[in-house]
Amino acid sequence: xxxxxxxxxxxxxxxxxxxxxxxxxxxxxxxxxxxxxxxxxxxxxxxxxxxxxxxxxxxxxxxxxxxxxxxxxxxxxxxxxxxxxxxxxxxxxxxxxxxxxxxxxxxxxxxxxxxxxxxxxxxxxxxxxxxxxxxxxxxxxxxxxxxxxxxxxxxxxxxxxxxxxxxxxxxxxxxxxxxxxxxxxxxxxxxxxxxxxxxxxxxxxxxxxxxxxxxxxxxxxxxxxxxxxxxxxxxxxxxxxxxxxxxxxxxxxxxxxxxxxxxxxxxxxxxxxxxxxxxxxxxxxxxxxxxxxxxxxxxxxxxxxxxxxxxxxxxxxxxxxxxxxxx
Numbered sequence: 001x002x003x004x005x006x007x008x009x010x011x012x013x014x015x016x017x018x019x020x021x022x023x024x025x026x027x028x029x030x031x032x033x034x035x036x037x038x039x040x041x042x043x044x045x046x047x048x049x050x051x052x053x054x055x056x057x058x059x060x061x062x063x064x065x066x067x068x069x070x071x072x073x074x075x076x077x078x079x080x081x082x083x084x085x086x087x088x089x090x091x092x093x094x095x096x097x098x099x100x101x102x103x104x105x106x107x108x109x110x111x112x113x114x115x116x117x118x119x120x121x122x123x124x125x126x127x128x129x130x131x132x133x134x135x136x137x138x139x140x141x142x143x144x145x146x147x148x149x150x151x152x153x154x155x156x157x158x159x160x161x162x163x164x165x166x167x168x169x170x171x172x173x174x175x176x177x178x179x180x181x182x183x184x185x186x187x188x189x190x191x192x193x194x195x196x197x198x199x200x201x202x203x204x205x206x207x208x209x210x211x212x213x214x215x216x217x218x219x220x221x222x223x224x225x226x227x228x229x230x231x232x233x234x235x236x237x238x239x240x241x242x243x244x245x246x247x248x249x250x251x252x253x254x255x256x257x258x259x260x261x262x263x264x265x266x267x268x269x270x271x272x273x274x275x276x277x278x279x280x281x282x283x284x285x286x287x288x289x290x291x292x293x294x295x296x297x298x299x300x301x302x303x304x305x306x307x308x309x310x311x312x313x314x315x316x317x318x319x320x321x322x323x324x325x326x327x
Contacts, residue, residue, distance in 0.1 A: 005104050005105065006105075007038060007039040007102065008039060008076075008079060008081055008102045010036055010322060012079050013036050013039075013041055013076075013102065014036065014315065014319060015075070015079070016041065016072055016075035016076050016079055016102075017034045017036070017041060017072065017075075017315065017318065017319050018315050019071060019072070019074075019075035019116075019119060020032075020034070020043075020068045020069075020071045020072035020075060021068065021312050021313065021315070021318060022071060022119050022120065022122070022312065023064070023067035023068040023070070023071045023257055024064065024067055024122070024124060024256075024257070024260065024272070025064035025067070025068075026051055026054075026055060026060045026061065026063075026064055026274065027051060027185075027188035027189070027197060027198055028188065028196055028197050028198050028310045028311075029049045029051060029061075029064070029188060029196060029197070030049065030064075030196050030312065030313050030318070031045055031046045031049035031050060031061045031064055031065065032044060032045060032046055032049075032064070032065050032068050032097075032318060033046050033317075033318045033319070033320075034072075034318055034319050035319070035320060036319070036322070039081075039101055039102045039103070040099055040100070040101050040102075041072060041076075041099070041100045041101075041102075042096060042098075042099055042100075043065060043068065043069055043072065043096075043097050043098045043099075043100060044095045044096055044097060045058070045061055045062065045065050045095050045097050046095075047095060049061070051184055051188075052180075052184070053178055053179075053180045053181050053183075053184040054175060054178070054181065054184065054278045055278065058249075059249050059296075060274065060277075060278070062097065062246060062249035062250050062253060063249050063250075063252050063253035063256060063296060063297065064253060065097050065098075065250065065253060066097075066249065066250040066251065066252060066253020066254045066255075066256070066257070067253040067254065067256055067257035067260075068253075068257075069085065069097065069098050069100065069250065069253065069254055070149070070253065070254035070255075070257040070258055071119060071257055072100050073085060073100060073254075074112060074115055074116050074119070074261075075116065075119075076100065076102050077106075077108050077109075077112045077116075078108050078112055078113065078116040079102070080105050080106065080107065080108065081102040081103055081104070081105055081106065082102070082103035082104050082105075082106050083100060083101070083102060083103065084100070084101045084103055085098055085099070085100050085101075086098060086099040086101070087247055087250055088246065088247065088250075097250060098250070114265055115258070115261045115262070115265065117265075118261040118262075118264040118265045119261065121264050122260050122261055122263075122264040122270075123307055123308070123309045123310065124202075124270065124271055124272065124307070124310070125204075125269035125270065125271055125304045125305075125307040126202065126203060126204025126205075126214055126271055126307070127204050127205065127228070127269075127304055127305060127307055128205075128228050128229060128230040128231060128304065129230070129231045129234065129269055129300075129301075129302030129303055129304040130231070130302060130303040130304065131231050131232070131233075132302070132303050133235075134235045134268065134301060134302060134303075138266050138268065139155050139235075141262055141266060142237065142259050142262055142263060142266075142301075143155070145255070145258045145259045145262040146239060146255045146258070146259050148255075148258065149251060149254045149255035149258050150241070150242075150251050150255065151239055151240065151241050151251060151252055151255035151256075151296070152239070152240045152241075152242075152293065153237050153238070153239050153240075153255075153259060154237065154238045154240065155235070155236075155237055156236040156237065156238060158233070160236075161233070161234070161235075161236045164236055164238070164276065164286070164298060165212065165213065165234075165236070167276045167282050167285060167286070168213040168273050168275050168276045168298065169213045170279075170282060171213075171275040171276045171278060171279040171282040172213045172215065172275045174279050174282070175275060175278060175279065189203065194311065195311050195312060195313040195314060195317070196311065196312075196313055197310075197311075198310055199310065199311070201308060202307070202308060202310050204307075205226040205227055205228040207227070207228070207229075207230045212230045212234060212300070213273060213275055214230075214271070215274075215275065231302060234300050234302060235300065235301050235302055236273075236298060236299070236300055237259075237298070237299040237300075237301060238286060238295050238297075238298055238299075239252060239255060239256055239259065239295070239296050239297040239298075239299065240287075240293045240294055240295050240296060241255075241293075241294055241296055242292040242293070242294070243292070243294065244287075244294040248294065248296075249296065252296035252297065256272075256296075256297055259299070263301055267303070268301050268302065268303065269301065269302055269303060269304030269305075269307070270299055270300070270301050271299070271300040271301075272297055272298070272299055272300075273298040273299065273300055274297060274298070276295075276298055277295055277296060277297060277298065283295055286298075
């Protein structure tokens, strides 16, 4: 007797794509689009959504797309199928980042179900966190999450934490001085109603003590930005990879999303602090090339109040209809 495997329907895979769009991205730019061909979902980087001023090499865009790839993997597994990922499958098609193939049916594991349940609850929290230490076992869960995806996550000790925050403030000053920085920021922030970017309400307050370098996403808003006292000793983590090529950036994005979803499951709030890895000279201070360690993202974690979710583009904007073969 021959057993035939029925591949997932387009509707099932489209639902998986919809889940993938909940991934985090730089300035909530959502720089991706997808194409479904049978059991295969192709994941593309959208060049029209590349932030050229703060991300000239496209490193953070690939990290964002990598986060979407991880979320897509998770959704396919939750839908009841094995999942295979082929990164950069066509050398001549630079924007094609990955092919995700839904394989034979299989029940999702408890770990998949746990992380999948965290997807709709994960969001960036730019508000103060409680002055409560993050337990060691929670930090171990997070570091293991990064390791599973081929990355490392280091908890900064007090001296390193203070140094990293100082570097982040210096990087923020340098970024603000870049030509075109304000114009690029204006494209992705502000009070206008839209399906992407960071709305004014999500920008968060200023740190009254000016210790935490929360990016000034409300700089161009006409509304006054509130101030608040942030935790004086934040928990800072550095996500790193063993190389610094496109494949490493994609790997970093998948590791980042696994870490963020694990943190969400642990009831931890998270804030990416990307300024120190956006200025090359500052990023080199965080790197240790001789130890094969390249910093890809800095994270602040802790216990915070629930913040709102930034908007997402409709599926019709990121997934062409079945009859279309290109974009």
